[in-house]
Amino acid sequence: MHSYCHFDSSGARGIIMMLQNKSSLWLIVQLLGFAIDVCHGVELGGDCSANACTTANSHCVGDECVCETGFKENAGACLKGGKKGDTTCSKIIGSACTAENENTVCSVTNSECKGDVCACKVGYTGDATCSKIIGSTCTGTAACSGDENTICKEDKCVCKEDYADKNDVCTQTVSGTDCTSDTACSTIGNAVCDTDTSKCKCDADFTMNVDKCDPKSSAAMAGFGAIVLSLSVLTARYMMF
Incomplete structure:
Protein backbone atom coordinates (compact mmCIF):
# COMPACT_ATOMS: atom_id res chain seq x y z
CA MET A 1 0.00 0.00 0.00
CA HIS A 2 1.39 3.38 -1.00
CA SER A 3 2.08 5.88 1.76
CA TYR A 4 2.87 9.55 1.47
CA CYS A 5 5.26 9.10 4.38
CA HIS A 6 7.30 6.34 2.65
CA PHE A 7 10.48 6.97 0.63
CA ASP A 8 11.59 4.15 -1.68
CA SER A 9 15.12 3.69 -3.10
CA SER A 10 14.45 5.74 -6.24
CA GLY A 11 13.15 8.61 -4.13
CA ALA A 12 16.26 8.49 -1.97
CA ARG A 13 18.56 8.61 -5.06
CA GLY A 14 16.65 11.63 -6.33
CA ILE A 15 17.15 13.48 -3.04
CA ILE A 16 20.90 12.70 -3.10
CA MET A 17 21.18 14.08 -6.64
CA MET A 18 19.35 17.24 -5.59
CA LEU A 19 21.61 17.67 -2.56
CA GLN A 20 24.61 17.67 -4.92
CA ASN A 21 23.14 20.80 -6.40
CA LYS A 22 23.53 23.53 -3.76
CA SER A 23 20.84 25.64 -5.38
CA SER A 24 18.32 22.91 -4.55
CA LEU A 25 19.24 22.79 -0.85
CA TRP A 26 16.60 25.35 0.17
CA LEU A 27 13.90 23.42 -1.69
CA ILE A 28 14.91 20.17 0.03
CA VAL A 29 14.61 21.78 3.47
CA GLN A 30 11.14 23.06 2.66
CA LEU A 31 10.00 19.67 1.32
CA LEU A 32 11.28 17.83 4.38
CA GLY A 33 9.49 20.28 6.66
CA PHE A 34 6.25 19.72 4.76
CA ALA A 35 6.65 15.93 4.90
CA ILE A 36 7.22 16.00 8.65
CA ASP A 37 4.13 18.15 9.12
CA VAL A 38 1.94 15.87 6.97
CA CYS A 39 3.18 12.65 8.59
CA HIS A 40 2.81 13.98 12.14
CA GLY A 41 -0.42 12.92 13.86
CA VAL A 42 -1.95 14.36 17.00
CA GLU A 43 -2.36 12.30 20.15
CA LEU A 44 -5.04 12.67 22.82
CA GLY A 45 -5.16 16.15 24.33
CA GLY A 46 -3.17 17.63 21.44
CA ASP A 47 -4.09 20.50 19.11
CA CYS A 48 -5.83 19.03 16.06
CA SER A 49 -6.61 22.31 14.28
CA ALA A 50 -4.08 21.47 11.55
CA ASN A 51 -3.55 17.70 11.81
CA ALA A 52 -5.77 14.68 12.32
CA CYS A 53 -6.05 12.70 15.55
CA THR A 54 -4.11 9.44 15.37
CA THR A 55 -5.36 7.61 18.48
CA ALA A 56 -7.90 4.94 17.65
CA ASN A 57 -11.51 5.87 18.55
CA SER A 58 -10.64 9.55 18.97
CA HIS A 59 -11.72 12.65 17.07
CA CYS A 60 -11.16 16.40 17.01
CA VAL A 61 -13.51 18.51 19.15
CA GLY A 62 -12.80 22.19 19.69
CA ASP A 63 -9.30 21.79 18.19
CA GLU A 64 -8.46 19.09 20.76
CA CYS A 65 -8.17 15.33 20.28
CA VAL A 66 -10.60 13.57 22.61
CA CYS A 67 -12.14 10.10 22.86
CA GLU A 68 -15.30 9.48 20.88
CA THR A 69 -18.63 9.03 22.68
CA GLY A 70 -18.72 5.65 24.38
CA PHE A 71 -14.96 5.53 24.87
CA LYS A 72 -12.87 6.62 27.84
CA GLU A 73 -9.23 7.71 27.98
CA ASN A 74 -6.94 5.30 29.76
CA ALA A 75 -3.13 5.43 29.55
CA GLY A 76 -3.20 7.40 26.30
CA ALA A 77 -5.78 5.15 24.61
CA CYS A 78 -9.54 5.35 24.06
CA LEU A 79 -11.01 2.20 25.53
CA LYS A 80 -14.53 0.85 25.34
CA GLY A 81 -13.91 -2.36 27.28
CA GLY A 82 -11.23 -4.84 28.16
CA LYS A 83 -10.50 -8.45 28.76
CA LYS A 84 -11.81 -10.16 31.85
CA GLY A 85 -9.65 -9.36 34.83
CA ASP A 86 -8.09 -6.30 33.22
CA THR A 87 -8.43 -3.67 35.93
CA THR A 88 -6.88 -0.94 33.75
CA CYS A 89 -9.93 -0.80 31.47
CA SER A 90 -12.84 1.29 32.71
CA LYS A 91 -16.19 -0.34 32.07
CA ILE A 92 -18.36 2.34 30.50
CA ILE A 93 -21.82 2.34 28.92
CA GLY A 94 -22.02 -0.17 26.07
CA SER A 95 -18.84 -2.05 27.00
CA ALA A 96 -18.72 -5.76 27.78
CA CYS A 97 -18.96 -6.80 31.42
CA THR A 98 -19.32 -9.85 33.61
CA ALA A 99 -21.37 -9.44 36.76
CA GLU A 100 -19.63 -12.38 38.44
CA ASN A 101 -16.17 -10.83 38.06
CA GLU A 102 -15.48 -7.84 40.34
CA ASN A 103 -12.79 -6.61 37.95
CA THR A 104 -15.24 -6.20 35.11
CA VAL A 105 -18.11 -4.40 36.82
CA CYS A 106 -19.38 -1.20 35.27
CA SER A 107 -17.64 1.93 36.58
CA VAL A 108 -20.12 4.63 35.53
CA THR A 109 -22.23 5.88 38.45
CA ASN A 110 -25.79 4.46 38.37
CA SER A 111 -24.89 1.82 35.79
CA GLU A 112 -24.95 -1.97 36.06
CA CYS A 113 -24.16 -5.09 34.06
CA LYS A 114 -27.20 -6.22 32.06
CA GLY A 115 -26.79 -9.18 29.75
CA ASP A 116 -22.98 -8.82 29.83
CA VAL A 117 -23.22 -5.18 28.70
CA CYS A 118 -22.86 -2.05 30.85
CA ALA A 119 -26.12 -0.09 30.87
CA CYS A 120 -27.82 2.55 32.98
CA LYS A 121 -29.94 1.35 35.89
CA VAL A 122 -33.73 1.66 35.76
CA GLY A 123 -34.64 5.29 36.31
CA TYR A 124 -31.46 6.57 34.66
CA THR A 125 -30.49 7.22 31.06
CA GLY A 126 -27.52 8.35 28.96
CA ASP A 127 -24.76 7.27 26.58
CA ALA A 128 -21.61 8.30 28.45
CA THR A 129 -23.09 9.04 31.88
CA CYS A 130 -26.27 7.85 33.60
CA SER A 131 -28.49 10.75 34.63
CA LYS A 132 -31.64 10.56 36.72
CA ILE A 133 -34.75 10.77 34.55
CA ILE A 134 -37.16 12.17 37.15
CA GLY A 135 -36.53 15.88 37.48
CA SER A 136 -34.50 16.20 34.29
CA THR A 137 -35.32 18.84 31.70
CA CYS A 138 -37.53 17.95 28.74
CA THR A 139 -39.71 19.41 26.01
CA GLY A 140 -43.24 18.63 24.88
CA THR A 141 -45.72 16.51 26.83
CA ALA A 142 -44.74 12.95 25.92
CA ALA A 143 -43.03 10.40 28.16
CA CYS A 144 -39.38 11.11 28.88
CA SER A 145 -36.78 8.87 27.26
CA GLY A 146 -35.91 5.90 29.44
CA ASP A 147 -39.10 5.74 31.54
CA GLU A 148 -42.50 5.19 29.95
CA ASN A 149 -44.20 6.01 33.25
CA THR A 150 -43.11 9.66 33.13
CA ILE A 151 -44.48 12.72 31.36
CA CYS A 152 -42.93 16.05 30.50
CA LYS A 153 -44.65 18.75 32.53
CA GLU A 154 -43.49 22.36 32.55
CA ASP A 155 -40.16 21.30 31.02
CA LYS A 156 -39.50 18.76 33.79
CA CYS A 157 -39.81 14.96 33.77
CA VAL A 158 -42.32 13.86 36.42
CA CYS A 159 -44.21 10.67 37.17
CA LYS A 160 -47.49 10.35 35.33
CA GLU A 161 -50.84 10.04 37.09
CA ASP A 162 -51.17 7.02 39.42
CA TYR A 163 -47.37 6.77 39.70
CA ALA A 164 -44.91 8.18 42.25
CA ASP A 165 -41.15 8.38 42.73
CA LYS A 166 -39.74 5.40 44.59
CA ASN A 167 -35.95 5.01 44.60
CA ASP A 168 -35.68 7.19 41.46
CA VAL A 169 -38.19 5.08 39.53
CA CYS A 170 -41.81 5.97 38.73
CA THR A 171 -43.76 3.23 40.48
CA GLN A 172 -47.49 2.55 40.35
Whole structure:
Protein backbone atom coordinates (compact mmCIF):
# COMPACT_ATOMS: atom_id res chain seq x y z
CA MET A 1 0.00 0.00 0.00
CA HIS A 2 1.39 3.38 -1.00
CA SER A 3 2.08 5.88 1.76
CA TYR A 4 2.87 9.55 1.47
CA CYS A 5 5.26 9.10 4.38
CA HIS A 6 7.30 6.34 2.65
CA PHE A 7 10.48 6.97 0.63
CA ASP A 8 11.59 4.15 -1.68
CA SER A 9 15.12 3.69 -3.10
CA SER A 10 14.45 5.74 -6.24
CA GLY A 11 13.15 8.61 -4.13
CA ALA A 12 16.26 8.49 -1.97
CA ARG A 13 18.56 8.61 -5.06
CA GLY A 14 16.65 11.63 -6.33
CA ILE A 15 17.15 13.48 -3.04
CA ILE A 16 20.90 12.70 -3.10
CA MET A 17 21.18 14.08 -6.64
CA MET A 18 19.35 17.24 -5.59
CA LEU A 19 21.61 17.67 -2.56
CA GLN A 20 24.61 17.67 -4.92
CA ASN A 21 23.14 20.80 -6.40
CA LYS A 22 23.53 23.53 -3.76
CA SER A 23 20.84 25.64 -5.38
CA SER A 24 18.32 22.91 -4.55
CA LEU A 25 19.24 22.79 -0.85
CA TRP A 26 16.60 25.35 0.17
CA LEU A 27 13.90 23.42 -1.69
CA ILE A 28 14.91 20.17 0.03
CA VAL A 29 14.61 21.78 3.47
CA GLN A 30 11.14 23.06 2.66
CA LEU A 31 10.00 19.67 1.32
CA LEU A 32 11.28 17.83 4.38
CA GLY A 33 9.49 20.28 6.66
CA PHE A 34 6.25 19.72 4.76
CA ALA A 35 6.65 15.93 4.90
CA ILE A 36 7.22 16.00 8.65
CA ASP A 37 4.13 18.15 9.12
CA VAL A 38 1.94 15.87 6.97
CA CYS A 39 3.18 12.65 8.59
CA HIS A 40 2.81 13.98 12.14
CA GLY A 41 -0.42 12.92 13.86
CA VAL A 42 -1.95 14.36 17.00
CA GLU A 43 -2.36 12.30 20.15
CA LEU A 44 -5.04 12.67 22.82
CA GLY A 45 -5.16 16.15 24.33
CA GLY A 46 -3.17 17.63 21.44
CA ASP A 47 -4.09 20.50 19.11
CA CYS A 48 -5.83 19.03 16.06
CA SER A 49 -6.61 22.31 14.28
CA ALA A 50 -4.08 21.47 11.55
CA ASN A 51 -3.55 17.70 11.81
CA ALA A 52 -5.77 14.68 12.32
CA CYS A 53 -6.05 12.70 15.55
CA THR A 54 -4.11 9.44 15.37
CA THR A 55 -5.36 7.61 18.48
CA ALA A 56 -7.90 4.94 17.65
CA ASN A 57 -11.51 5.87 18.55
CA SER A 58 -10.64 9.55 18.97
CA HIS A 59 -11.72 12.65 17.07
CA CYS A 60 -11.16 16.40 17.01
CA VAL A 61 -13.51 18.51 19.15
CA GLY A 62 -12.80 22.19 19.69
CA ASP A 63 -9.30 21.79 18.19
CA GLU A 64 -8.46 19.09 20.76
CA CYS A 65 -8.17 15.33 20.28
CA VAL A 66 -10.60 13.57 22.61
CA CYS A 67 -12.14 10.10 22.86
CA GLU A 68 -15.30 9.48 20.88
CA THR A 69 -18.63 9.03 22.68
CA GLY A 70 -18.72 5.65 24.38
CA PHE A 71 -14.96 5.53 24.87
CA LYS A 72 -12.87 6.62 27.84
CA GLU A 73 -9.23 7.71 27.98
CA ASN A 74 -6.94 5.30 29.76
CA ALA A 75 -3.13 5.43 29.55
CA GLY A 76 -3.20 7.40 26.30
CA ALA A 77 -5.78 5.15 24.61
CA CYS A 78 -9.54 5.35 24.06
CA LEU A 79 -11.01 2.20 25.53
CA LYS A 80 -14.53 0.85 25.34
CA GLY A 81 -13.91 -2.36 27.28
CA GLY A 82 -11.23 -4.84 28.16
CA LYS A 83 -10.50 -8.45 28.76
CA LYS A 84 -11.81 -10.16 31.85
CA GLY A 85 -9.65 -9.36 34.83
CA ASP A 86 -8.09 -6.30 33.22
CA THR A 87 -8.43 -3.67 35.93
CA THR A 88 -6.88 -0.94 33.75
CA CYS A 89 -9.93 -0.80 31.47
CA SER A 90 -12.84 1.29 32.71
CA LYS A 91 -16.19 -0.34 32.07
CA ILE A 92 -18.36 2.34 30.50
CA ILE A 93 -21.82 2.34 28.92
CA GLY A 94 -22.02 -0.17 26.07
CA SER A 95 -18.84 -2.05 27.00
CA ALA A 96 -18.72 -5.76 27.78
CA CYS A 97 -18.96 -6.80 31.42
CA THR A 98 -19.32 -9.85 33.61
CA ALA A 99 -21.37 -9.44 36.76
CA GLU A 100 -19.63 -12.38 38.44
CA ASN A 101 -16.17 -10.83 38.06
CA GLU A 102 -15.48 -7.84 40.34
CA ASN A 103 -12.79 -6.61 37.95
CA THR A 104 -15.24 -6.20 35.11
CA VAL A 105 -18.11 -4.40 36.82
CA CYS A 106 -19.38 -1.20 35.27
CA SER A 107 -17.64 1.93 36.58
CA VAL A 108 -20.12 4.63 35.53
CA THR A 109 -22.23 5.88 38.45
CA ASN A 110 -25.79 4.46 38.37
CA SER A 111 -24.89 1.82 35.79
CA GLU A 112 -24.95 -1.97 36.06
CA CYS A 113 -24.16 -5.09 34.06
CA LYS A 114 -27.20 -6.22 32.06
CA GLY A 115 -26.79 -9.18 29.75
CA ASP A 116 -22.98 -8.82 29.83
CA VAL A 117 -23.22 -5.18 28.70
CA CYS A 118 -22.86 -2.05 30.85
CA ALA A 119 -26.12 -0.09 30.87
CA CYS A 120 -27.82 2.55 32.98
CA LYS A 121 -29.94 1.35 35.89
CA VAL A 122 -33.73 1.66 35.76
CA GLY A 123 -34.64 5.29 36.31
CA TYR A 124 -31.46 6.57 34.66
CA THR A 125 -30.49 7.22 31.06
CA GLY A 126 -27.52 8.35 28.96
CA ASP A 127 -24.76 7.27 26.58
CA ALA A 128 -21.61 8.30 28.45
CA THR A 129 -23.09 9.04 31.88
CA CYS A 130 -26.27 7.85 33.60
CA SER A 131 -28.49 10.75 34.63
CA LYS A 132 -31.64 10.56 36.72
CA ILE A 133 -34.75 10.77 34.55
CA ILE A 134 -37.16 12.17 37.15
CA GLY A 135 -36.53 15.88 37.48
CA SER A 136 -34.50 16.20 34.29
CA THR A 137 -35.32 18.84 31.70
CA CYS A 138 -37.53 17.95 28.74
CA THR A 139 -39.71 19.41 26.01
CA GLY A 140 -43.24 18.63 24.88
CA THR A 141 -45.72 16.51 26.83
CA ALA A 142 -44.74 12.95 25.92
CA ALA A 143 -43.03 10.40 28.16
CA CYS A 144 -39.38 11.11 28.88
CA SER A 145 -36.78 8.87 27.26
CA GLY A 146 -35.91 5.90 29.44
CA ASP A 147 -39.10 5.74 31.54
CA GLU A 148 -42.50 5.19 29.95
CA ASN A 149 -44.20 6.01 33.25
CA THR A 150 -43.11 9.66 33.13
CA ILE A 151 -44.48 12.72 31.36
CA CYS A 152 -42.93 16.05 30.50
CA LYS A 153 -44.65 18.75 32.53
CA GLU A 154 -43.49 22.36 32.55
CA ASP A 155 -40.16 21.30 31.02
CA LYS A 156 -39.50 18.76 33.79
CA CYS A 157 -39.81 14.96 33.77
CA VAL A 158 -42.32 13.86 36.42
CA CYS A 159 -44.21 10.67 37.17
CA LYS A 160 -47.49 10.35 35.33
CA GLU A 161 -50.84 10.04 37.09
CA ASP A 162 -51.17 7.02 39.42
CA TYR A 163 -47.37 6.77 39.70
CA ALA A 164 -44.91 8.18 42.25
CA ASP A 165 -41.15 8.38 42.73
CA LYS A 166 -39.74 5.40 44.59
CA ASN A 167 -35.95 5.01 44.60
CA ASP A 168 -35.68 7.19 41.46
CA VAL A 169 -38.19 5.08 39.53
CA CYS A 170 -41.81 5.97 38.73
CA THR A 171 -43.76 3.23 40.48
CA GLN A 172 -47.49 2.55 40.35
CA THR A 173 -49.13 3.56 43.62
CA VAL A 174 -51.68 1.63 45.64
CA SER A 175 -54.37 4.20 44.84
CA GLY A 176 -53.36 4.09 41.19
CA THR A 177 -54.02 0.36 40.80
CA ASP A 178 -57.25 -0.51 39.00
CA CYS A 179 -59.53 -3.13 40.53
CA THR A 180 -63.01 -4.60 40.39
CA SER A 181 -62.69 -6.71 43.53
CA ASP A 182 -60.35 -7.23 46.49
CA THR A 183 -58.62 -9.97 44.54
CA ALA A 184 -56.91 -7.43 42.27
CA CYS A 185 -55.43 -5.72 45.35
CA SER A 186 -54.35 -8.90 47.15
CA THR A 187 -50.81 -8.78 45.76
CA ILE A 188 -50.24 -5.41 47.45
CA GLY A 189 -50.97 -6.66 50.95
CA ASN A 190 -53.31 -4.99 53.45
CA ALA A 191 -55.24 -3.38 50.59
CA VAL A 192 -58.81 -3.68 49.39
CA CYS A 193 -60.74 -2.49 46.38
CA ASP A 194 -62.64 0.76 46.69
CA THR A 195 -65.74 0.01 44.63
CA ASP A 196 -66.62 3.71 44.37
CA THR A 197 -63.40 4.56 42.52
CA SER A 198 -62.44 1.08 41.21
CA LYS A 199 -59.01 1.67 42.71
CA CYS A 200 -57.12 -0.12 45.45
CA LYS A 201 -56.82 1.48 48.88
CA CYS A 202 -55.11 0.57 52.12
CA ASP A 203 -57.04 -1.02 54.99
CA ALA A 204 -58.25 1.26 57.78
CA ASP A 205 -55.22 0.62 60.02
CA PHE A 206 -52.71 1.12 57.20
CA THR A 207 -51.40 4.08 55.23
CA MET A 208 -50.16 4.18 51.65
CA ASN A 209 -46.42 4.29 51.05
CA VAL A 210 -46.21 4.50 47.24
CA ASP A 211 -46.83 0.86 46.23
CA LYS A 212 -47.42 -0.74 49.63
CA CYS A 213 -49.49 -0.29 52.77
CA ASP A 214 -47.60 0.37 55.99
CA PRO A 215 -49.17 0.12 59.47
CA LYS A 216 -50.25 3.53 60.69
CA SER A 217 -48.57 2.82 64.03
CA SER A 218 -45.21 2.41 62.25
CA ALA A 219 -45.63 5.74 60.48
CA ALA A 220 -46.65 7.41 63.73
CA MET A 221 -43.71 5.87 65.59
CA ALA A 222 -41.34 7.04 62.87
CA GLY A 223 -42.64 10.59 63.24
CA PHE A 224 -42.49 10.36 67.02
CA GLY A 225 -38.92 9.08 66.85
CA ALA A 226 -37.91 12.05 64.71
CA ILE A 227 -39.45 14.45 67.24
CA VAL A 228 -37.65 12.75 70.16
CA LEU A 229 -34.34 12.90 68.31
CA SER A 230 -34.77 16.61 67.60
CA LEU A 231 -35.60 17.31 71.25
CA SER A 232 -32.56 15.32 72.36
CA VAL A 233 -30.27 17.38 70.14
CA LEU A 234 -31.76 20.65 71.40
CA THR A 235 -31.40 19.51 75.04
CA ALA A 236 -27.78 18.54 74.52
CA ARG A 237 -26.99 21.94 73.01
CA TYR A 238 -28.77 23.70 75.88
CA MET A 239 -26.76 21.77 78.48
CA MET A 240 -23.51 22.94 76.83
CA PHE A 241 -24.24 26.56 77.79
